[in-house]
Amino acid sequence: MFRKILVAIDGSEPASRALEAAIEEAGAWNAKVHVVYVVESGLFSSLPMDNTLEVIYSVLQKEGEEILESARKKADAAGISLTTHLRQGHAGSQIVSLAEELGIDLIVLGSYGKSGVDRLLLGSVTDYVVQNSPITTTVVRS
DSSP states (O other): OOOOEEEEEOSHHHHHHHHHHHHHHHHTTOOEEEEEEEOOGGHHHHHOOHHHHHHHHHHHHHHHHHHHHHHHHHHHHHHEEEEEEEEEEOHHHHHHHHHHHTOOOOEEEOOOOSSSSGSSSHHHHHHHHHHHHOSEEEEOOO
């Protein structure tokens, strides 16, 4: 039985399908859904922070907030309780640590995210979570 479900979203089609699957599971189990969007700040960690990077980070954060709000509307329409989380860092490790912090019973992920390279194999973030999380993880194929 699942009481708390975490789904990671990034605005991609596979993530959208993962959100739909998480909402369905929540309805079946009367569970709460937590949705996380991670701004991959690790991509910029070796670069000096200047105005350009601050603008890029701000754009990514705003995009995340919009994607999380869209998820909230989908859950509201389905009558599902949803809490959003905006994190920064390495997406895989942020998902695993948030799941552990919240006592999540099920993690739901898309098979790959926005990166075109990730489509060649199982997405790198998804692969990281599957390999490193002790929590039951469902990968929604696209």
